[in-house]
Amino acid sequence: MAELTYREAIARGIAQEMRRDESVLFLGEDVGAAGGVFKGTVGLFEEFGPVRVRDTPISEQAILGAAMGAAMTGLRPIAEIMFADFFAVCWDIVANEIAKSRYMTNGQMSFPLVIRSGNGGGLRFGAQHSQSVENWAMMIPGLKVVVPSNPRDVIGLMAAAVRDDDPVIFLESKALYPTKGEVPEGEIVDALGTATVLRQGEHATIATLGLMVPRALAAAEELAAGGIDCTVIDVRSLIPLDTQTILRETSATGRLFTVEENPRVLGWGAEVASIVAEEVFYDLDGPVVRITTPHIPLPAADTLEDMALPSVERIVTTIHKAMNS
């Protein structure tokens, strides 16, 4: 076991796949010689050289178009969109081209590519560099979506994403980049569509993702001290979605809380709540409660941003209130 930061895990995960498979290429803005604006790709340029690790102009459509064209002709590119907010300038390539082309061509083409991007808030960057966009990606048929919450999962899910024959949107929680975690030696490969139960409790189930995972775990500790014992599920993969784990753990406790960084309306928890309502309604002891960022653009000031994102305190208070009403 070694302790790695989330950002170091990015480079290790990409390197693990690039060493294994020469068809894996990596491109994006400042990803090569500069090692990434978040220093998440340090060392890749030095190890794999400028042909396989390519710096691009500020041209998000060209970056993703290049990834798509390379994927349809047999390569397995990893493309970086620096901030997930920037998906808005290249969403056509994502939503209309990459996502639809396999279906439209009756399966003539495959798009084994990964688009990784720094997602979400917590860094006081303001509304255009902080939004959580996992729900944008999740609602497009034809895209897979993963959001790792710790260094080990970064590597394992990166491997799963690169090896998958479909396009995967790989969202990294920017505020987690400096966080550390234990990572085993050797190759790590996960499966897409698998949630992880991080903590088992008997009173309530919390389903969460990305930056919200450590907050949910901290909240669960506090709640346990007050007599509410929670199961915490790290959903990890929105598409495919490990519904069975969520349903099972929800039925076991009778309550489900989602903790989501995305703005309220049509956040991923809405789909989860709807599935739970349809399929295990009679196992519930109370309503599904969603704890989300409000339906607002994210403010820049630290005090305001902290009010907007679900905090440990808000999670504790919300669950406590719901469980005692």
Place this chain on the structure above:
Amino acid sequence: MTTTEASPVHDVDFKLELYRSQVALRRFETRAYDLFLENYVKGTSHLSIGQEAIAAGVAAAMRPDDWTFATYRGHAHTLARGVAMTPVFAELMGRSNGLMAGKGGSMHLTSVEHGVMGSYAIIGAHLPIACGAAWSAQYRGTDQVAVVFFGDGTVNIGAFHEALNFAAIWKLPVVFICENNLYMEYTRTSEVTAVTHPAADRAAAYGLEPILVDGNDADAVYAVARTAIERARAGGGPSLIEAETYRHGGHSRADPGKYRPDEEVALWKSAERDPVSRYRTRLLELGVDEPTLARIEADVDAEVDAATEAAKAGAAPGEDLLMKDVWANGGAEWRN
């Protein structure tokens, strides 16, 4: 500004094949229009009548393993690469014997086995995608070239500029071909474009040579395409070609094209401007006899008739196709 005149001598067989190709595209599109009027073809469609010399001339300059990226006006570019008429008609009609079993429709014709890597219905989107294919060829050292067709309206969208710069800095083996038919949808391009030649005048911005060609002269198109494709194949990087042409009809099925002056339409439809008529005259002047040309035309007519009937005979796509091929495993499951 480079204007390429008709290519040097080719043998007559080559020219007869180029004529056959243009006649096939013309008559296919004419039939497609008729099938619309008969309600066999639903939705929308964008015909290349009047622009056949470009699809035919460029395809003649491509290697079988080169790649075509087309727009929603892509019937001609697909057929020109050797795709049979029946699956294309059937795709237009939404039949299971269609090129994509009815799942794509007129605007998304794709035949990977013929190097037709898709027809794209979002303006400009396929230019960066073609760059990606070219990047792949460059990385793998396969000498393949990506050829991407688009209209004059495309030069005003961002993806065009991103793709041109990208191709230039990476010296990608991609050939950009702007079919300037003078109208972006319903508006005259010159009214909404800052330069006279929408593509050629932009070439300098990407360190490229401006290339203008008479897009209604298949020999000229062939010559300029061949030069550009060979340059790309040899590692010389991208080219941007502007081929001047005219669509005889409106933008799409719903458009009668009434915004265009009658005399302008008449001029471009005249035997002197129309690419198919012009090429026919050229062949006669080269000594090809009338019966030879008439035989080609009759053969094409028979092919169009047979393909129409074969396409009509196809069944409607079954429900089994609905939930198929969202994912590479063939399915559409998004949860367990």
